[in-house]
Amino acid sequence: MNKKEKLMIDLFQIGVLKFGHFVLKSGLKSPFYIDLRILVSYPQVLEDVAFVYKEILDRLSFDRMMAVPYTAIPIATAISLLNKKPLIYSRKEVKSYGIKRPVEGEYQSGETVVLIDDMITTGGSKLETIRLLESLGLKVKDVVVLFDRMQGGEEELKREGYQLHSAFTIFDWLDVLKKNKKIDENKYQELMIYLGRK
Secondary structure, three states, rough: OOOHHHHHEEEEHOOOOOEEEOOOOOOOOEEEEEEEHHHHHOHHHHHHHHHHOOOOOOOOOOOEEEEOOOHHHHHHHHHHHHHOOOOOOOOOOOOOOOOOOOOOOOOOOOEEEEEEEEEEEHHHHHHHHHHHHHOOOOEEEEEEEEEEEEOOOOHHHHHHOOOOEEEEHHHHHHHHHHHOOOOOOHHHHHHHHOOOOO
8 A cells, every 4th residue: 555545544534524414615516525624633644744744746847835714725735745835725715804814924916826625626715816926916827725626626726727646546546445345346436427427
């Protein structure tokens, strides 16, 4: 078993992948939910996740990283401790007091920022964040996620001129879980049908 396969199994065992009936932020209904917020309670798995991101980021050219709130903030912080790249993050709500900044951390207009998020379904929330960064004079070319749910996000970003980099797809994850007997054939087939693979 390679390092990525082990990580996918570890993520499953700590409860990141949940089965049931869920409505996603995009409005799509889904028989599974990926909850990477719990990573903060598993520092070893969080560190392993950060290493996977770092491998992708080492191939890209950028000045700083931008964490999409909130799930990506601890992930991007862990990455920053590994790759020593500075980090900024946006606020979901701009404060009505203090300096009222929409983005926290230091940055200079003209810098290139790579967007860090936990996963992608559609590209909607990524494009929202990119628009904010561009309005501040920052440049964005690349978006890096741990999981691609393979539901149109990569294509949506590409149409707008941005490149998605993902460590795994949902198909990679489900194949590893089935191979290692973490999910049975019925669950695997149900999810493949939902994802349009059967």
